[in-house]
Amino acid sequence: MAGAPVEALQHVPLFAELDRHEVEQIARLFKERRFAKGETVVREGSGGAAFFLIDSGEATVSVGGAPRTNLGPGDYFGEIALIDEGARSATITAVSELSCYGLTFWDFRPLVQENGAIGWKLLQSMAKKLRAAEQGASLS
């Protein structure tokens, strides 16, 4: 398979402001990645290199060794790493054979650098996420 399904990417909040053509450009940059059952997909604290969208299979999410949730087809993780290459905030482990579409920072950055419209819309998505986080913090 070449690239990721556009429809699935349109559900990712980071890409929510983008039009279909822009999402298609991003979708083409994805590469297939498979993980064996039991394999660590990302490790908490490790530098993050890629964003993943799950195509098939299941994975568990844990933080500090404590299980948090399960992930399945259509779920995604690591979108912030596309921008800051920051440390992973959770450990994700494949509980079955796991097939993902992965997009690395290295592939994503040139597209955004060359396309101001995409960059601006990503900024808007990030601003919304930040505002939601601030409102959540002030309510709690």
Add this chain to the structure above:
Amino acid sequence: MKEVVPLAKASDTAIFGSKAVGLGDAARKGLSVPPGVALSGSIVEAVASGEERAIESVEKSVRPLPAPLAVRSSAVDEDGADASFAGQHLTLLNVPSVAEVSSAVREIWWSANSDSAITYRQRVGLFTRPSVGVVVQTLLDSDIAGVMFTLNPMNGADECMIEASWGLGEAVVAGLVIPDHYRIDRSGQVLERRPGRKKRAVRPLVTGDTFEEEVPPNLVEQLCLDDDQLAELHRLAIRCEEVYGPARDIEWAFAGGALYLLQCRAVTRVGI
């Protein structure tokens, strides 16, 4: 450049990576290396992206190689220092047929773009996009294999130090056994033969991958190299130094009675 070439034509580290060019140098100088091809960093990228033309081109080039295959990474980086990426980039032994080569290539691409590889690159101050070439070779079902240093890495003495065990060399490289230990002086005289405890041998599986086989009890502590084989290894060491320069770290294998060079790098540390 999206290229696949026979190993003997791999000569540019910026395109094919240092491992491929090292093996290419060996083939050009008449050293016996298993048959294989080198994939440029850009065709590896294209195969990982699922580009049909790139996949077809790789499969066409790999098809004449006798299977099973070994698919190894060959780092393409500004310092050309493949050794510095040891452990970060992947080697897939015993890929059973051409049909599995593209997924092996994709896995190798991801090994150069994994979280651990990126963390490592950041730690050593590399902020450029990773690129990785690939070497595809026939995987020898070796009878005996191991490593050889043309300078003793323990004390820097001007002598060959050899570690050997039964089966594939991974048993020695991965530390699965206590290998036989040999020292040979520059004139070819054997200075030391010390049997190890080689309880396990790594063998290729028909279905792909490898497995660990129990070594028959009578072979566990029996020396696996005889005088003729030690002499052949000594000649290989001398030839590698002529081709590549002094102080070499060599991976080798005997298969079907013939000695093959699998890899030749500079010794990076002395006094370990």
